[in-house]
Amino acid sequence: MSKLWGGRFQEEADARFARYNESFSFDQRLFSVDVRGSLAYAEAIAEAGILDEQELHQIQEGLRALLERGASDAAWLTAGVAAGAEDVHSFVESELFKLIGSVAHKLHTGRSRNDQVATDVRLFVREAIDAIDAQLVSLQRALLDVAEANVDTPMPGYTHLQKAQPVLFGHFLMAYVEMFARDLERFRDARRRTNRLPLGSGALAGNNHAIDRGALAKALGFEEITYNSMDAVSDRDFVIETLAAASLVMIHLSRLSEDLILYTSNEFGFVEMSDKVSTGSSLMPQKKNPDALELIRGKTGRVVGHQMALLTVTKGLPLCYNKDLQEDKEPLFDTVDTVIESLAVMEIVIRGLKVRREKMLAAASRGYLNATEVADYLVRKGMPFRKAHEVVGQIVVLGLQQGKEIGDLPLDVFRSYSPLFEEDIFVAVSLEATLAGKDVHGGTAPHRVKESILRARSRIS
Numbered sequence: 001m002s003k004l005w006g007g008r009f010q011e012e013a014d015a016r017f018a019r020y021n022e023s024f025s026f027d028q029r030l031f032s033v034d035v036r037g038s039l040a041y042a043e044a045i046a047e048a049g050i051l052d053e054q055e056l057h058q059i060q061e062g063l064r065a066l067l068e069r070g071a072s073d074a075a076w077l078t079a080g081v082a083a084g085a086e087d088v089h090s091f092v093e094s095e096l097f098k099l100i101g102s103v104a105h106k107l108h109t110g111r112s113r114n115d116q117v118a119t120d121v122r123l124f125v126r127e128a129i130d131a132i133d134a135q136l137v138s139l140q141r142a143l144l145d146v147a148e149a150n151v152d153t154p155m156p157g158y159t160h161l162q163k164a165q166p167v168l169f170g171h172f173l174m175a176y177v178e179m180f181a182r183d184l185e186r187f188r189d190a191r192r193r194t195n196r197l198p199l200g201s202g203a204l205a206g207n208n209h210a211i212d213r214g215a216l217a218k219a220l221g222f223e224e225i226t227y228n229s230m231d232a233v234s235d236r237d238f239v240i241e242t243l244a245a246a247s248l249v250m251i252h253l254s255r256l257s258e259d260l261i262l263y264t265s266n267e268f269g270f271v272e273m274s275d276k277v278s279t280g281s282s283l284m285p286q287k288k289n290p291d292a293l294e295l296i297r298g299k300t301g302r303v304v305g306h307q308m309a310l311l312t313v314t315k316g317l318p319l320c321y322n323k324d325l326q327e328d329k330e331p332l333f334d335t336v337d338t339v340i341e342s343l344a345v346m347e348i349v350i351r352g353l354k355v356r357r358e359k360m361l362a363a364a365s366r367g368y369l370n371a372t373e374v375a376d377y378l379v380r381k382g383m384p385f386r387k388a389h390e391v392v393g394q395i396v397v398l399g400l401q402q403g404k405e406i407g408d409l410p411l412d413v414f415r416s417y418s419p420l421f422e423e424d425i426f427v428a429v430s431l432e433a434t435l436a437g438k439d440v441h442g443g444t445a446p447h448r449v450k451e452s453i454l455r456a457r458s459r460i461s
Ligand code: ARG
Pocket: 023, 027, 087, 113, 114, 117, 321, 323, 325, 326, 327
């Protein structure tokens, strides 16, 4: 396949280098945004007097035909790789030439692959963010539905993975809704900076043909244009920001996976995963493994690695465009695919979760999760908290020695530690009172959790 830059060269490229240099095997993924960018650019240079009416029409017809073929004929793109296309931009140009002849060669006037690829990647990222956005909303809906159904299911809350205080399972799930809501904000914020048009920056210095960049931006749905051509062709901040948001959403998915993997284990038994997202063992007939969650946790490593790769690729680059930047694409594409698939799989896991209410309830009822309530009870009766903490510590030691929960000790035992204890201590240490007591915004009291579910629902609707 002929090169876009052959004139200055007298020797053929080394075959091995040509393979090393080509990006069409992966940047064909930009095919449709590339052609759409060219459709808009053709208008811009026609407006600037480079194309007459008929030439513009020919180019537009040709590009539309390519767009259609690209959408239906994957083998055509694969064949392009085999035929040695250097990148998506050269492929489109040479295919357009095959269709409409030499007028195709007017299209690249004033444009460089540098501002072209920067535009393509921004269009791609913008669409990818919108797809991730939709998945994030959908996963939040699933979490909200399961949280709502479990708004009165108590479970142990943990710190240091040791039983701490009881919470509602709905409250636990809502913690992740909050994380995913922040992820959504981050992607939407990155989208604002992505949605600026670099086209018209040329190779690095600008465009000689007085094209209307504002109109071009409008035609391609960009909110703004970029204001420095040197920056515009070498800026990949928007990719890195997107990968950073992607790393965080994967980290949240990974933490949720880890929690649920623990909770599906026999030792916890709080939830069971649907067969639809579990696998068995080739050897041990009894096994049901949470592979979906383990894969999400594992794929987090890839995405974090991609972010690190791109930070490293860009760190020492002089202005302006350098071929290093071709290395932005594979990490970006893989990240987008991984995030979308992971969010979708997590949604299936969440919707299919069987909640073992009795197991959670039993676990929340044992293990001194109400010790803090006893201290607060004494505080309400006038004892300084530090002293109350000490007293309750001693009561817990006694309970441990006798194999009894706090609520199982008789009143006279309580009173041997402090005369402040009265009959109402038994209500105060009940699971219901313990939960209901956390009656602040963001607390686990049942009506507060319902409140936060409503707030989250209105936020995403
Ligand atoms: N394939 C290249 C990339 O992805 C396109 C830009 C090439 N520009 C150039 N001057 N060689 O970055």
